[in-house]
Amino acid sequence: MAIFPQLRLRRLRQSEPLRALVRETQLEAGDLIYPMFVVEGRKLKQEITSMPGVFRYSPDLLPPEVKEVANLKIPAVLLFGIPEHKDETGSSAYHPQGVIQQAIRAIKDAVPELLVITDVCLCEYTSHGHCGIVVNGTVDNDKTLPLLAKMALSHAEAGADIVAPSDMMDGRVKVVREALDQQGYQHIPIISYAAKYASAFYGPFREAAESIPQFGDRRAYQMDPPNVREALREVAEDIAEGADIIMVKPALAYLDVIRRVRDAFDYPLAAYNVSGEYAMVKAAAQRGWLDEKKVVLETLTAIKRAGADIILTYHAKDVSRWLETR
Ligand code: PBG
Numbered sequence: 001m002a003i004f005p006q007l008r009l010r011r012l013r014q015s016e017p018l019r020a021l022v023r024e025t026q027l028e029a030g031d032l033i034y035p036m037f038v039v040e041g042r043k044l045k046q047e048i049t050s051m052p053g054v055f056r057y058s059p060d061l062l063p064p065e066v067k068e069v070a071n072l073k074i075p076a077v078l079l080f081g082i083p084e085h086k087d088e089t090g091s092s093a094y095h096p097q098g099v100i101q102q103a104i105r106a107i108k109d110a111v112p113e114l115l116v117i118t119d120v121c122l123c124e125y126t127s128h129g130h131c132g133i134v135v136n137g138t139v140d141n142d143k144t145l146p147l148l149a150k151m152a153l154s155h156a157e158a159g160a161d162i163v164a165p166s167d168m169m170d171g172r173v174k175v176v177r178e179a180l181d182q183q184g185y186q187h188i189p190i191i192s193y194a195a196k197y198a199s200a201f202y203g204p205f206r207e208a209a210e211s212i213p214q215f216g217d218r219r220a221y222q223m224d225p226p227n228v229r230e231a232l233r234e235v236a237e238d239i240a241e242g243a244d245i246i247m248v249k250p251a252l253a254y255l256d257v258i259r260r261v262r263d264a265f266d267y268p269l270a271a272y273n274v275s276g277e278y279a280m281v282k283a284a285a286q287r288g289w290l291d292e293k294k295v296v297l298e299t300l301t302a303i304k305r306a307g308a309d310i311i312l313t314y315h316a317k318d319v320s321r322w323l324e325t326r
Pocket residue numbers: 119121123131166167201202203204205206211218273274275276
């Protein structure tokens with residue numbers, strides 16, 4: 001191997017064309033998924049305090065918004081619903097006229113080519129705010145499974161292109177796959193939130209989705225942040241049950257997990273740049289403490305460099321605009 005002075009690593013950094021030529025990681029609008037919050041009702045557009053620039057829309061106001069997303073060459077949106085009615089079993093989650101079911105139809109009517117991905121989890125729909133059925137103060141895994149299957153199926157029936165279970169129950173990918181297959185939806189892929197950690201970075205999301213647990217927390221079902229070997233077992237479990245795309249969440253504090261999963265599994269890998277990651281950048285940028293554009297592009301590039309193929313991010317629209325004018 002050459003050494004200095006023959007070796008000069010600065011030679012390839014002299015100009016932007018040179019740097020572009022040897023650049024190892026490219027960020028593209030085509031890798032992004034834009035998460036959106038849909039609130040039941042009409043003519044509602046509510047900004048989320050802790051997520052400036054992110055709104056909750058009622059289904060009737062979605063068409064212009066998703067047209068903009070598609071025009072920005074972002075291939076997919078991920079939908080979260082905020083229902084009017086919450087109960088112990090989250091029954092609004094699988095109602096044919098539920099908020100997400102309405103939203104899917106509105107989006108597919110307006111922009112048929114835009115992929116609609118739905119979050120499959122009960123926490124926005126239950127009165128207690130947990131991701132499953134509560135029995136004796138704990139979330140009952142096996143009683144929750146049939147409801148998740150019902151919810152995913154109802155999204156497919158409304159026209160969803162992909163379903164994304166995010167509840168962290170064991171066995172959910174299996175029951176969702178079975179339910180879809182039995183009803184003729186063999187072609188609908190599953191993105192599983194395979195390694196989803198019990199993270200403080202979901203704070204702003206829970207305000208946005210009104211899904212704060214009314215007692216306790218989610219540590220009995222979401223993963224313990226110090227663990228990475230366990231993440232590989234979670235991913236293996238979901239792949240065995242039929243997941244098509246796997247996800248690590250959050251992204252920034254879990255880049256090592258993304259890398260380990262990328263090295264161990266030849267499956268498309270998504271990473272979720274979550275609400276708290278978005279809020280931190282926005283807050284600092286608003287004070288003039290950080291250059292928002294540079295920080296966001298650097299961060300998302302790092303998530304790709306760590307091994308993610310796909311990034312779910314609230315910055316998606318801005319990123320697409322920035323990449324176009326680069
Ligand atoms: C639902 C769900 C959550 C997020 C995505 N799906 C919240 C949670 O688990 O409490 C978080 C997304 C974000 O913070 O941007 N279970």
